[in-house]
Amino acid sequence: QIPGCPYRPFVGNMVEARKSQAMTNCLKWMKKYNSKIIRFYFYGGEERLLVADPDIFRQVLVTNSKNYVRHQQATRLSDLIGALPLFSLSGEEHHVIRRLTNPAFSLKVLHGMIPVFKERVEKLVDIWSKLINESSTESNTKSRAQSSTESRAQSSTESNTEHSTQSNTECSTEKQEYKFAEVDVQFYLMSVTLDIICQVGFDYELGSLENPGSAGEGKIKSLLNNIRPGLLDFLPFSDKIPTKTNKRFWRDSAFTKEFTEKLIEKRKERVSGSEKRDILSILMDARDEKGSGLSDRQLIGHVFGFLVAGFETTNTSTTWILLKLAENPRVQDKLRKEVTSILEECNYDITHDCLDRMKYLTCVIKETFRLLPPLTCLFKRAIADDIFKGYFIPKGTVVGLHIGALHRLNWEEGDEFIPERFLDSGSVDGTLYVPFGFGPYMCIGHKFSMLEMKTILSILISKFVFDLVPDREYRRVQGVTMRPDPAVHLRISSL
CATH class of the missing domain: 1.10.630.10 (Cytochrome P450)
Incomplete structure (x- = not known):
C-alpha cells in the first residue's frame, strides 16, 4: 500500500493543507512517510496521489503520456468564457x-x-x-552598509518561510548615504x-x-x-x-x-x-x-x-x-x-x-x-491502469506531479538559494527541473x-539596488500561480 495520510471523510486532508502556506504540506508528508509517492484525501474523501519521484514524472509526462490527461476541474472562468x-x-x-x-x-x-x-x-x-x-531625505536616507545589514538580518529570521539566505552571505560595505x-x-x-x-x-x-x-x-x-x-x-x-x-x-x-x-x-x-x-x-x-x-x-x-x-x-x-x-x-x-x-x-x-x-x-x-515554481503541482488522471515503482495505479486515479517537492527533495541543499548550481546546465537531468512542465505538454x-x-x-538590476523592508514577512499562497502574500514591498535606491 502506498504510504500516506489517514482517511478523513467529506473534507479529506484539505483543511490541514489549506492552513499552511503552499508546498509545505506535501514536503512535510513526504518527509514524514519517507516516500516520494504518497496518498492523500481530497474534498469528498477522494483518494489522490502526490509524486516527487523523477522516474514517475518521466513515465507520466513522456514515456506513457498518452495514458494521462489533464485533470480538468470545472472552473468558473471556462464556464463564463x-x-x-x-x-x-x-x-x-x-x-x-x-x-x-x-x-x-x-x-x-x-x-x-x-x-x-x-x-x-x-x-x-x-x-x-x-x-x-x-x-524624504530625513526618513529615507541611510548608509548602504546599514541597509544591507538589515536585509541580511531579516532574511536570516525568515527560515521558517523557507526563504533563508545562505549563511555566508556577503553584503556591500559602501559608506555613502543614499536615498531610497x-x-x-x-x-x-x-x-x-x-x-x-x-x-x-x-x-x-x-x-x-x-x-x-x-x-x-x-x-x-x-x-x-x-x-x-x-x-x-x-x-x-x-x-x-x-x-x-x-x-x-x-x-x-x-x-x-x-x-x-x-x-x-x-x-x-x-x-x-x-x-x-x-x-x-x-x-x-x-x-x-x-x-x-x-x-x-x-x-x-x-x-x-x-x-x-x-x-x-x-x-x-x-x-x-x-x-x-x-x-x-x-x-x-x-x-x-x-x-x-x-x-x-x-x-x-x-x-x-x-x-x-x-x-x-x-x-x-x-x-x-x-x-518557487509558478505551478507547484500538475494534476493528471490515468485513463488506464498503470504501475508506479511496483505500486498498482488503477484507472481513474488522479496523480499530482508535485513540482515544488521534486525540485527540493532531489537536489543537494534543496532548500537553499544557490544560483551557481545551474552554471553547468548540461549536468542537470531534465526530469529534476520542470518549472514549465516536460514532454508534449511543456508550456x-x-x-x-x-x-x-x-x-x-x-x-532593473543595472539601475537600482533592492533591499528588504524591515519586519515584513511573506507567505507562499497558491492561486493561478504560487505568489507571495502580502504583496512584496522593497526598498529601492538608484545606483
Whole structure:
C-alpha cells in the first residue's frame, strides 16, 4: 500500500493543507512517510496521489503520456468564457491546437518583442527614479552598509518561510548615504507585464503604467488576481452563490470577455497579411493542413489563456526573483556586475544575443523557479491502469506531479538559494527541473517568459539596488500561480 495520510471523510486532508502556506504540506508528508509517492484525501474523501519521484514524472509526462490527461476541474472562468485555453486541453485536441499556435511563439516572433519589453521597463525605471528623488531625505536616507545589514538580518529570521539566505552571505560595505523609496514592486510589475501582454499579444496599448487607476486596467487585474480556488469552489453549486467574491468575479470576467471579443473583431477588420505580427494576428492567420483555422470561441479561450498564463507567470516570478535578490545581497552584487558589464559591451542595445550572454542571470532565474515554481503541482488522471515503482495505479486515479517537492527533495541543499548550481546546465537531468512542465505538454510560452524576465531584470538590476523592508514577512499562497502574500514591498535606491 502506498504510504500516506489517514482517511478523513467529506473534507479529506484539505483543511490541514489549506492552513499552511503552499508546498509545505506535501514536503512535510513526504518527509514524514519517507516516500516520494504518497496518498492523500481530497474534498469528498477522494483518494489522490502526490509524486516527487523523477522516474514517475518521466513515465507520466513522456514515456506513457498518452495514458494521462489533464485533470480538468470545472472552473468558473471556462464556464463564463465558454472555451478552454491550450493549457487545459489534452490528447489529440491539444496536439492539433498546439501545432496551430506554435508559430506565434517562434524565435523570430519572440526576438521582435524585445523592443516592447524594453520600452515598458524603461518607463518603470522613470517612475521608480521619480519616487526615489521625491522621497524624504530625513526618513529615507541611510548608509548602504546599514541597509544591507538589515536585509541580511531579516532574511536570516525568515527560515521558517523557507526563504533563508545562505549563511555566508556577503553584503556591500559602501559608506555613502543614499536615498531610497519603499515600493510595492508587485503592483508595478503587474502593470508592466499586463502592458506587455496586451501590446505583444494583441497590439493593444493598455497604458497600465501611465493610468494605474483606469477602470479597464482595474477589472482585468482584479480578474487575474482572483482566479484561485476557495474552500467552497469545489462544491457543484459554488459558482451560483451571489457572494461578494462571486459578484466581483462575474463582473470582471464579463468585462474581460467583452474586451477579448473586441480585440478579435478589431483584428478581423485588419487586412490579412498585415505586417503587424502580434500573437493574436498570428493565431487568426493559422491554418492546419486542411486549411481550417481557429474558431472565434477557440480564439477567445486562447487569448484568455495567454493573458492569464503570460501575465501571472512573469509577474509573480519576477517578484519572487527581486525578493530573493534583496534577501541575498551577495548574489545581487554578483549579478549586477555581470549585467552592467555585458550591457556596456552591447552599448545598452538589448538583443537576444546580448541577453543570452548573461549566464548568471539565467542561473538566478532558474534557481528561483526551482525553489518557487509558478505551478507547484500538475494534476493528471490515468485513463488506464498503470504501475508506479511496483505500486498498482488503477484507472481513474488522479496523480499530482508535485513540482515544488521534486525540485527540493532531489537536489543537494534543496532548500537553499544557490544560483551557481545551474552554471553547468548540461549536468542537470531534465526530469529534476520542470518549472514549465516536460514532454508534449511543456508550456508553449516558456521561451517568451524567460526572454521577458531577462529583459526586465537586466534593466532593473543595472539601475537600482533592492533591499528588504524591515519586519515584513511573506507567505507562499497558491492561486493561478504560487505568489507571495502580502504583496512584496522593497526598498529601492538608484545606483
